[in-house]
Amino acid sequence: MTRVVIVGGGPGGYEAALVGSQLGGDVTLVESDGLGGSAVLTDCVPSKTLIATAEVMTGVRASAELGLRFGSTGQGSVDSSVHVDLAAVNRRVLELAKNQSADIVDRVKRENVQIITGRGRLDGPDRVVVESDAGEQTLDADVILLATGARPRELPQARPDGERILTWTQVYELSELPDRLIVVGSGVTGAEFASAYEALGVDVVLVSSRDRVLPGEDADAAQVLEDVFVRRGMTVMSKSRADAVTRDGDKVTVLLTDGREVTGSHCLLAVGSVPNTSGMGLEEAGVDLGRGGFITVDRVSRTSARGIYAAGDCTGVLMLASVAAMQGRIAMWHSLGDAVTPLDMMNVSSNVFTAPEIATVGVTQRQVDAGEVPASSVTLPLAGNARAKMQGSRDGFVKLFCRPATGIVIGGVVVSPRASELIYPISIAVADRLTVDQVSGAFTVYPSLTGSLAEAARRLHGTRSAS
Ligand SMILES: Cc1cc2nc3c(=O)[nH]c(=O)nc-3n(C[C@H](O)[C@H](O)[C@H](O)COP(=O)(O)OP(=O)(O)OC[C@H]3O[C@@H](n4cnc5c(N)ncnc54)[C@H](O)[C@@H]3O)c2cc1C
Secondary structure (H helix, E strand, O other): OOEEEEEOOOHHHHHHHHHHHHOOOEEEEEEOOOOOHHHHHOOHHHHHHHHHHHHHHHHHHHHHHHOOOEOOOOOEOHHHHOOOOHHHHHHHHHHHHHHHHHHHHHHHHHOOOEEEEOEEEEOOOOEEEEEEOOEEEEEEOOEEEEOOOEEEOOEOOEOOOOOOEEEOOOHHHOOOOOOEEEEEOOOHHHHHHHHHHHHOOOEEEEEOOOOOOOOOOOHHHHHHHHHHHHHOOOEEEOOOOEEEEEEEOOEEEEEEOOOOEEEEOEEEEOOOEEEOOOOOOOHHHOOOEOHHHOEOOOOOOEOOOOOEEEOHHHHOOOOOHHHHHHHHHHHHHHHOOOOOOOOOHHHOEEEEOOOOEEEEEEOOHHHHHOOOOOOEEEEEEHHHOHHHHHHOOOOOEEEEEEOOOOOEEEEEEEEEOOHHHHOHHHHHHHHOOOEHHHHHHOOOOOOOOHHHHHHHHHHOOOOOOOO
16 A cells, blocks of 8 residues: 655645545545644635625625615614624634534545644655654655645734734634724735725725735736725725834834834734745755745646655645645645646636635736737626626626637636636636637526626627737
8 A cells, every 4th residue: 555644734635635545545644733724724714704794794785775774764874783793703713614624534534544633744755753742753655745834924023913913813813893904915815804804894904015906816806806995995005015013002003114104903914925844854855945935846746856745835836725635636646646637727716705706717817918828808897787787786897818719718807796606617618628609608597697708708709809
């Protein structure tokens, strides 16, 4: 039996463990903090659970237009009629995360994976040493998978205190809504938390070092979101780089590099992640680290050391749970001799869980504008969609890219409520190289938001150049 040792029990690690076991490997999973990893315990699952509550509030806030009134007289406001019990919200968040982690433990044990609680490090290319309260244990391995994830980056002059200066892993300890929350960082994590707390009724200031929020996303989509943020009353400070964050009692101050100061009751730091790769004997075992300490891997998750694979955030390939899981599975398929398709980033769909959501797959507008990929495109505003009108949704659009000569769908962007669900048909089209005619030939329900996807595909019929 091939002895497989996996270090790190997040999606990169536990999904690999399931495949490794399915393929007949003798699999041991080493995890220091809890199965499910940061994805389940501190990052993805908790934030999306918090956002589920925020989504309800977004709907409630928008409901006056649909004829709903608040209070017994119908004269009340949302804020006077609906109270957000943040302690209850956060209890639910943490309970759900704990249960999800327990479900994963059950599942992994059912598949005969041995779980060891402790901190793993390499001792050469084919041995893992695990340190735990019980002492040290050495595991010999034919295949090693490193899936140790990443943790929040901290600024030297902005040390989180867990009370008022917070990382995204600490916000679930809050029992009351912040009076004024300064979110530092306008990438995906910063934008998601800013959107969620704003919906819950918090006065939010979003400090962004760039021209616009979500600098890595489709520029049209980011503009829609920024406009929505501002319209809802959020203060968006662009080209504003935080230098230091200090606390004085119940007040926090964010000092910007240009000397300006922003004050609030709390500060959330969302300035990126650093990989958990130091002090693990990686370089000594022949594992190359690239920029920022991320493990260098190829498209089948191999590192520079024979028999050692890596998956997920510790590789920095694309920090998504879905990508981590796929890299982990690919590592097992490759190392245990199963059929394997290398990771193809063009097929990865992703979503920003703001209100509205932003979902993307395939080629980007930036690639098309830079002339890297020839494409025709059509953008249809959500405001023209019948279902969206009925629901009172105006902010957003559907954008579809196809090859000019063949009409093969190569990418898309959806900005709308539940865009994370609506991107799937485009994702299938991209993965299976469907043409716009094939996409528009399938029935959609009337009225539905997917109707706009089909309509965009229909409009691309016979196009020959970028539009
Ligand atoms: C706020 C936030 C929201 C997110 N939301 C989403 C989302 O909606 N969708 C999405 O796809 N992605 C999301 N992500 C990204 C996603 O959480 C990560 O991409 C995912 O966690 C990566 O999985 P992983 O297995 O690489 O690492 P992790 O989930 O970080 O797991 C790594 C595990 O390894 C353990 N470990 C580390 N070192 C050792 C060691 N030496 N020995 C033993 N164990 C060790 C850690 O304790 C941890 O449990 C979000 C990220 C953040 C920060």
